[in-house]
Amino acid sequence: SQTIHQWPATLVQPVGSPLSLECTVEGTSNPNLYWYRQAAGRGLQLLFYSVGIGQISSEVPQNLSASRPQDRQFILSSKKLLLSDSGFYLCAWSSGGELFFGEGSRLTVL
Amino acid sequence: GIQVEQSPPDLILQEGANSTLRCNFSDSVNNLQWFHQNPWGQLINLFYIPSGTKQNGRLSATTVATERYSLLYISSSQTTDSGVYFCAVPYSGGGADGLTFGKGTHLIIQP
Numbered sequence: 001s002q003t004i005h006q007w008p009a010t011l012v013q014p015v016g017s018p019l020s021l022e023c024t025v026e027g028t029s030n031p032n033l034y035w036y037r038q039a040a041g042r043g044l045q046l047l048f049y050s051v052g053i054g055q056i057s058s059e060v061p062q063n064l065s066a067s068r069p070q071d072r073q074f075i076l077s078s079k080k081l082l083l084s085d086s087g088f089y090l091c092a093w094s095s096g097g098e099l100f101f102g103e104g105s106r107l108t109v110l
Numbered sequence: 111g112i113q114v115e116q117s118p119p120d121l122i123l124q125e126g127a128n129s130t131l132r133c134n135f136s137d138s139v140n141n142l143q144w145f146h147q148n149p150w151g152q153l154i155n156l157f158y159i160p161s162g163t164k165q166n167g168r169l170s171a172t173t174v175a176t177e178r179y180s181l182l183y184i185s186s187s188q189t190t191d192s193g194v195y196f197c198a199v200p201y202s203g204g205g206a207d208g209l210t211f212g213k214g215t216h217l218i219i220q221p
Contacts, residue, residue: 042147043214
């Protein structure tokens with residue numbers, strides 16, 4: 001069966017520091033991959049999606065970037081974090097249109 | 111883009127009560143999902159229901175695509191049903207560019 005993992009689960013970083021969140025999917029090949037953010041409150045905002053290696057689409061301009069170096073690996077990065085980057089980051093993959101989420105990474109920028 | 115509206119935004123019920131959560135969307139869709147976000151933040155898939163009715167234990171969902179709404183029914187609520195319930199539909203027809211979410215219904219079940 002397919003599984004999705006992301007790490008770290010919790011991260012506290014100072015303003016201006018870099019960020020790297022990693023997500024991997026197992027049990028499937030060539031999945032569509034997604035990064036969402038959930039800020040204070042409860043809405044989920046799509047940040048990036050990828051339909052294949054090296055193919056990244058951005059939904060909103062921001063301080064973040066994404067990369068897909070391998071088929072089942074999706075990385076969210078920042079060179080310099082802002083206070084507004086704090087939030088809950090969720091990686092997801094889709095199969096036949098149905099979306100499945102990882103456990104999430106909670107980022108606090110101080 | 112497509113708009114998703116959920117109601118009510120907040121709901122407080124006693125254990126054992128039944129509830130109906132609603133999701134309206136502004137354009138035709140070929141996919142709709144319901145999720146439950148538990149207190150730890152995990153998003154759990156409840157239903158993938160582009161149309162028709164599905165049931166899973168105490169939960170059921172109905173989507174009327176022609177009228178652009180979906181309903182989630184929770185019967186005999188338990189405290190573990192507490193959390194936020196989201197519905198989501200594709201940004202576009204193909205769906206490869208992900209789902210757009212409503213703002214959710216925050217459900218609290220009191221013992």
